[in-house]
Amino acid sequence: MGMNVAQPSGMMALQELMAGNKRYAEGHAQHPDQTRGHRVKVAMDQRPSVVVVGCSDSRVPPSIIFDQGLGVIFEVRTAGHVVDEVAMGSIEYAVAHLGTPLVLVLGHTGCGAVTLALTGQKPTGNLASVAEALMDLADEVQGVTDDPVGAAVEVNVRNVMEHLTLEEPITSDLARKNRVLVAGAVYDMETGRVRILE
Template identity: 40%
Template sequence: MSRINGFIGRRELLKLVGFSGVAMAMPAEGIAATTISSVPWYTQPALAAVAQDTEPVSPDAALKRLLDGNQRFVQQKREYPHQTQARLQEVAQVQHPFATILSCADSRVSAEILFDQGIGDLFDIRIAGNIVIPEALGSIEYAAVLLNTPLIMVLGHERCGAVTASVKGESLPGEIGTFVKAIKPAMAKVKDKPGDPVENAVVANVQYQVERLQENSALLGQLMQAGTLKIVGGRYDLDTGEVTIV
C-alpha cells in the first residue's frame, strides 16, 4: 500500500473496505454516515512528509512485545526504549505505533510506563471505563486503517472507579455518569456470578468492549479477516503492575 506520513492512499483504503464512492455508515451509535472523500486528511496529501518503509509487525508479535515490556515493568528491569532526543526527531513527521491501547482515564494506568515503551510506540486512547463510544471507535479505526497498527488492546484495571460507580448505580453529578450507560450491558452478563461484583464487572466490561469492536466496525472487521489485525482484552493489576489477557 502507498503511504504518506503514515496514511494509506484513498484508493487503497477503498479497496480495503470494499466500497467505491458510496457512503460508509459507521455502525456505532451516534456516528453519522460519511464518505471516504470527505475525510480531511485526504484533501491535502502534499503537505505530508513521505514515510520511510518500516518492517511490518504481525499482530502476535505486537502482543508479545507488549507483554514482554509489561514483564520488564513488573520485574523492575525496564529498558526505557525510544525515549531519546533522536527518537523524538525520528517520529516528529511520521508515526508507526505497533499497538493501540484503549484504556481507562486513570492516573495509575499509563500505557507507555506499564508496557515499558516509548515515544511513537503506542497509540493511546483513554476514557473512563475504557468504553467504545463513537469518538473512541473513530480513533481506533484511524490507527488501524491509516497507521496500520496491527494490535488493539482494550485494557481494564483492578478496582476501576467507573465500573465501581456502575455497579453501585448511584446518581453522579454533571456528566460524570455518562459512562455508566456504556458499561451496563457488561454488568448484566455477570449479574448473578459469584465473587466480587466489581472485579467480575471489570473483566466483563473488557470482554464486552472487545466484542463491540469486533462486531460493530466494518473497517476493523476487514482487517481481522485479512489477518492483519488482532483485538484483545487485558486486565491491569494495580497491586502488582501485571497485565493479563482476559
C-alpha cells in the first residue's frame, strides 16, 4: 500500500513532521509554538495538520517526538493504537470537521500491547478488548523468527491503514477523493527516529 502522493497538503504536513522528528532525534528540538502568546492565538480555533493514530505508551508522545507545539497534532491514542468506534469518531471529527489532510498511523518498537497479543494470553478486565482486537497479529507473523514483535508492529500499522482506507466509509471516501492522505510509520524508541512505511 503506497501513499497517495496526489494529496499535496497531506504530503507537506508529513514533511513537516519528519523535519521535526529529525530535530528531536538529533537533540535539536525547538519546542515550537508553546509560548503563552501562541496559546492565546490558537485558543479560539484549531486547524491541526495531522491526526496521529498512535499507542498510549508514555514514551511515544506525538507532539514531543515530532517536535510540534499547540494546534498541530490531533492525537488519537489507545493501547496498541486499537481503533474502536470512539477512536474512529475522533479521527472522523478531525478529517471531516477540522479539514485535517493527513492521518498518520504510528506504531513503535517494543509495543507492549502487540507483545501481549503475540503471547495469546487472555487478560482480565477491559484489557481483554485490546488483546482481542490485536489477536490476529499472532497468525499474521507466524513463522517469523527474527523479531516477531517488530514484524507484528508493522502489520498492525498496515492493518489500521487498510481499515481507514478500505473499510471505514468516511475516511476511505476522503482518501479516494485525495482530500486525506493516510500514511503509516514506526517509531524507534532507542534512536528516536520515525520510519515511514512505504
